[in-house]
């Protein structure tokens with residue numbers, strides 16, 4: 001496993017989103033928890049990166065801070081040229097809505113809306129129209145053409161997650177954050193969703209950052225960033241299930 005992190009984005013123009021010396025402390029005094037303890041890491045444009053590490057290592061906290069869903073105690077979050085930690089609430093909400101896409105373990109689709117309406121909802125709310133050609137290409141690639149008129153309750157878990165993926169991708173956001181996106185899927189549907197995430201990076205140039213516990217899921221990524229105790233603990237390029245599993249075992253054993 002390499003011990004160096006990638007150069008942070010805005011310095012070389014590569015990173016879509018980056019953390020610079022990011023610290024997050026929950027609580028205060030004796031009960032304070034240092035969930036992130038000075039993390040500096042960049043996530044390159046057009047690549048699919050997985051964040052892994054033992055339970056409690058700070059994966060969700062890092063992702064939430066990168067996505068502007070949580071505020072850091074100190075340090076910077078750079079989305080393109082914008083330091084999210086310096087944005088007033090309104091600007092942060094706008095950046096989250098217009099520049100970031102999300103895919104959650106629990107799909108988070110609105111039950112009363114059809115698949116088609118769920119997919120375009122964020123754009124509709126922003127008063128924007130989807131690029132019709134890109135929209136149609138996504139629907140075809142994600143295998144949703146025959147499902148657009150269905151409600152989420154009429155779709156399988158894998159289909160619901162593909163709708164959520166289409167919703168995240170259709171606005172071509174600067175980064176899509178995926179939080180355990182296959183956690184509620186069986187292995188076949190999970191593999192489909194992971195293939196689609198990988199292809200979104202390769203074919204569409206979409207930047208994707210995914211938190212996962214599963215080495216098999218992480219092996220779909222171009223790169224795995226490891227966290228331990230709120231710090232960067234190395235990274236793996238072109239990961240395989242074996243290299244990821246070994247790295248996690250080494251971390252657990254304190255090597």
Ligand SMILES: Nc1ncnc2c1ncn2[C@@H]1O[C@H](COP(=O)(O)OP(=O)(O)OP(=O)(O)O)[C@@H](O)[C@H]1O
Pocket residue numbers: 026027033034035053054055056057058059060061062213
């Ligand atoms: N809201 C909170 N209040 C207090 N402590 C928190 C809070 N959220 C997270 N923590 C603590 O911060 C540390 C990092 O948590 P985080 O959820 O980021 O880790 P994780 O790697 O995502 O864990 P897991 O794999 O179990 O989901 C943990 O010690 C956790 O208990």
